[in-house]
Amino acid sequence: MTAVRQEAATGMSIGTVLDRLRPDFPDVTISKIRFLEAEGLISPERTPSGYRRFSIADCERLRFVLTAQRDQYLPLKVIKEQLEAIDSGVATVGAVDSLPRRPRTLAVAPGEVSPEEFRADREVRISRDDLIARSGIDERFLGDLLRSGLVVPGAAGFSMSEMRVIGIRVEQPQNQPVLLLRESNGDRYLPIWIGQTEATAIALEQQGVEPARPLTHDLIKDLLEAFGHTLREVRIVDLQAGTFYADLVFEGDVRVSARPSDSVAIALRIGVPIYVDEAVLAEAGLVMPDEREDEVEKFKEFLESVSPDDFKATDG
Incomplete structure (x- = not known):
């Protein structure tokens, strides 16, 4: 079939x-x-x-x-x-x-208009190389733009890559769940061995299952909405002694340290982007063989050939 x-x-x-x-x-x-x-x-x-x-x-x-x-x-x-x-x-x-489209019209705004009025609701972060490729400029010209203040990198600079969640798989015979992330605009993958509870929370959200009563990560989402706080993004920022560290980044650049598994489970529920620091990807990221186009199949084959001891990189 x-x-x-x-x-x-x-x-x-x-x-x-x-x-x-x-x-x-x-x-x-x-x-x-x-x-x-x-x-x-x-x-x-x-x-x-x-x-x-x-x-x-x-x-x-x-x-x-x-x-x-x-x-x-x-x-x-x-x-x-x-x-x-x-x-x-x-x-x-x-x-x-074939219906006529709504015409685009220009309106005169009262008073002075700040550039902030045109800022997008959601940041889209790209790497330095991606910026050069998309804009058609060279390194020297980008350097001039940075020095003049016409281009200002975000708080994380150009050092973060946006990731998407591929899925969860339980590695046998250790019965150890693995979370797999992939660069949105690249070929690197990031495997993180996580706990069973967090793996279940991520899998349920990916599959669109709504529990009868809110689970912990659903409750966190509901609390943020109830108190009027906005989660902007999730960042996996460090890897120390085999343990990954993440930050929840709120409005006003307020950051709360958290485990990557909890952070990803919350990000999926709220619909915010997930980023990984370039240094973390350089140390723990992997490029899987391209013989198979199906990412899940690649993931399965990858897990059959490795164990957590090969990386010693866990969720903490």
């Missing part, structure tokens, strides 16, 4: 849906998909165990919604009305796509 047929027969996990959408919509998150579900724009099926299972049609419906938001700036209410028209047979996807 081909992968497409298997997905059509059994449905896709929320993580698989993210992988299908992110090439076109890099900022889409699990939280975003859950929000669109709560707004009634998609209705994935649920397994008896509570797992979401998305059909190919669900995935294409999400693509329709995200495209309408990005390209036509349509509010969700209008998008929902379009979907209802398609569902009822009143309109077709082609007819909806």
Whole structure:
């Protein structure tokens, strides 16, 4: 059975849906998909165990919604009305796509406008080499821009790489869970041996399972929302004596030290980016063979050939 047929027969996990959408919509998150579900724009099926299972049609419906938001700036209410028209047979996807787009207009802002008004809600951090490649400038010109203050690196400079969570696997026979991260714009992986409780919390969130009562990391998310605090990002900042260290970074650059496993579990629930310091990646990062394109299969093969003693890098 081909992968497409298997997905059509059994449905896709929320993580698989993210992988299908992110090439076109890099900022889409699990939280975003859950929000669109709560707004009634998609209705994935649920397994008896509570797992979401998305059909190919669900995935294409999400693509329709995200495209309408990005390209036509349509509010969700209008998008929902379009979907209802398609569902009822009143309109077709082609007819909806051909509707005139909302015109872009310029408005005169009262008073002085600060550059801060145009700052994005979410930081997108890129490496120094990536900045040079995207902008088409050279090292010397970048140095001039830095010295003049026209380009100002963030608090972490150019030394952090954004990561995405590949998944959790339990290594046998030690029964030791392993968390695997991969560079969003690179080929390096970071394996971290973690505890069973944290592994379960990460796996449940990736699979879209909502517990009947909030678990610890759900409670932390709820507390942050209740007290009005904003978690901006998670950083894995150090590796000492075989133990990884992470920081939760809040508004105002307030930082709280935490284990990477707890930090990742919280980041997945809130939908904030995860970064790893370049020094940590240089020491513990791995480049897996490219013979297999499936990352999960590569992960399995990798685990069969190593043990925690090969790295002695754990979650603490």
